[in-house]
Amino acid sequence: MPKYTLKVLTDFASAHTLRDYPGNCSRLHGHNWKVEAEVEATVLDSLGMAVDFKTIKSLAREIAGELDHTYLNDLAPFRDVNPTAENIAAWFFREMAARLNAPGVRVSAITLWETERACVRYTEE
Secondary structure, three states, X not given: OOOEEEEEEEEXXXXXXXXXXXXXXXXXXXXXXXXXXXXXXXXXXXXXXXXXXXXXXXXHHHHHHHHOOEEHXXXXXXXXXXXXXXXXXXXXXXXHHHHHOEOOEEEEEEEEEEEOOEEEEEOOO
């Protein structure tokens, strides 16, 4: 069966503290995060597209917008869970999958870049 992987990139800026972290990250600090959203498809529509990039970009921007210019610790998903890169990536994945997944199309991975040299890739495979 053929498989197509589509990727889009978006970003957001936010601040957080890591509760109980034994170092500087326990203090308030911020990041300019980059999000790579990967979508897998096994079928193409009548135009020969798996999913319009515009659709994926719009959804990724919408979800990133929920985090943009916020203090992550104040948001419901991170009140009891530390807003680590790992937990943010998992949350982003679940949000995007709930809004996009359909027969033959699914979110396959979210890569969250905390800095230019450090990222986490989350998948449920």
